Amino acid sequence: MQVSVENTSVLERRMTVGVPVERIETEVNKRLQQTARRAKVPGFRPGKVPMSVIRQRYEDSARQEALGELIQATFYEAVVEQKLNPAGQPAVEPKSFEKGKDLEYVATFEVFPEFEVTGLDTIAVERLEAEVVDADVDNMLDILRKQNTSFEAVERAAETGDQLTIDFVGKIDGAEFAGGSAKGTQLVLGSGRMIPGFEDALVGAKAGEEKVINPTFPEDYQNLDLAGKTAEFTVNVTAVAAPKLPELNDDFFALFGIKEGGIEGFRAEVRKNMERELRQAIKSKVKNQVMDGLLAANPIEVPKALLSSEVDRLRVQAVQQFGGNIKPDQLPAELFEEQAKRRVVLGLIVAEVVKQFDLKPDDARVKELITEMASAYQEPEQVISWYYKNDQQMNEVRSVVLEEQVVDTVLQKANVTDKKVSYEEAVKPVEAPKAD
Known part of the structure; x- marks a missing residue:
């Protein structure tokens, strides 16, 4: 077998492969002999059909099958021989495909980039330090109470925070517009559900009152037909209800699965959950800084095949997440x-760190992570048992642990500074950079 390789770009390879005619004929004859044992030809008993008849009837199909399989087999042999690592399937172009002659074809494909991860000592990481204090727990209790607010009807003017039940009809230039009317809508004033000015105009309204208000749609409103226009809404207020926070009692605690221990038991459970959230938030922010640093220090070419495959995966995820009657390939590729x-490059870099530093998932950390995740459930032992009986889930946990070990490896060489902050700041999501 003759093989030659041409580098047509940083990652693209054009490989010419020549397969001797003797190997082709051997494969063709092998298939014809297999066919002869089972072929049913009128006038002949099974297995007794002359080879000349078999060849006349089946040689073309046997040759096509042999050539297809030979291309697959010799491509694999060739890339192993040339020490190439293809990223995706090759585009195969036959050059010589004639009977009685050597087979020659050209395979064009991309290879995985070869590189060494460098610049770990240039990566800067700010590692947050925080703890959950009593005031943080108090604040969380207030948040949980507000999330479970109920409303009671009142006979007074509406205030910010009240829930109104309203019917409304919206018009622009005297004509109703699509989506501008509703009946029996419950609206909490100050929630920001409606366009600017709508809720503010209803502060002071009473049950049974009709109000005409004139809010303006924002210039960047998603419906361009309405953007920037002033509407006239006729609003009938049918009920005003004031918010009522639940008491911190056994009934409230039971909503969160806490049936014993009273207020102290509930506070302890809330604190435990907050501490788990804090650890995860700090770990996530450190990881993001490490990954950003690895990307900046190691710019590499991305195989188009891997990028295309990842775009397709993100398309499928988007359709699954948002639903709708749309096929993944209908979503523009440039959106993803x-x-x-980023995903592909980070995957390649992380894999190279694992290889360079000979990292393997630490069993103790795998057990620790599973125990941590199981602690969020009421029966953690059952969750732990389920993980250890599920190979796919265990492999996913090992992948997470291995990625954590990559982060730890980078941190050993990176410029790390510790910063003490409040719980609130530590768990606050990092704001995405604003577009220019």
Whole structure:
């Protein structure tokens, strides 16, 4: 077998492969002999059909099958021989495909980039330090109470925070517009559900009152037909209800699965959950800084095949998440290219760190992570048992642990500074950079 390789770009390879005619004929004859044992030809008993008849009837199909399989087999042999690592399937172009002659074809494909991860000592990481104090727990209790607010009807003017039940009809230039009317809508004043000015105009309204208000749609409103226009809404207020926070009692605690221990038991459970959230938030922020640093220090070419595959995966995820009657390939690829490229590049870099530093998932950390995740459930032992009986889930946990070990490896060489902050700041999501 003759093989030659041409580098047509940083990652693309054009490989020419020549397969001797003797190997082709051996494969063709092997298939014809297999066919002869089972072929049913009128006038002949099974297995007794002359080879000349078999060849006349089946040689063309046997040759096509042999050539297809030979291309697959010799491509694999060739890339192993040339020490190439293809990223995706090759595009195969036959050059010589004639009977009685050597087979020659050209396979064009991309290879995985070869590189060494560098610049770990240039990566800067700010590691947050925080703890959950009593005031944080008090604040969380207030949040949980507000999330479970009920409303009671009142006979007074509406205030911010009250829930109104309203019927309304919206018009622009005297004509009703689609989506501008509703009946029996419950609206909490100050929630920001409606366009600016709508809720503010209803402060002071009473049950049974009709109000005409004139809010203006924002200039960047999603419906361009309404953007920037002033509407006239006729609003009938049918009920005003004031918020009522639940008491911190056994009934409230039971909503969160806490049936014993009273207020102290509930506070202890809330604190435990907050501490788990804090650990995860700090770990996530450190990881993001490490990954950003690895990307900046190691710019590499991305195989188009891997990028395309990742774009397709993100398309499928988007359809699954948002639903709708749309096929994944109907979503524009450019919507996902930036995210796909980041994922692919990071995947390649992380894999190279694992290889360079000979990292393997630490069994103790795997057990610790499973125990941590199981602690969020009422019967953690059952959750732990389920993980250890599920190979796919265990492999996913090992992947997470291995990624954590990559982060730890980078931190050993990176410029790390510790910063003490409040719980609130530590768990606050990092704001995405604003577009220019």
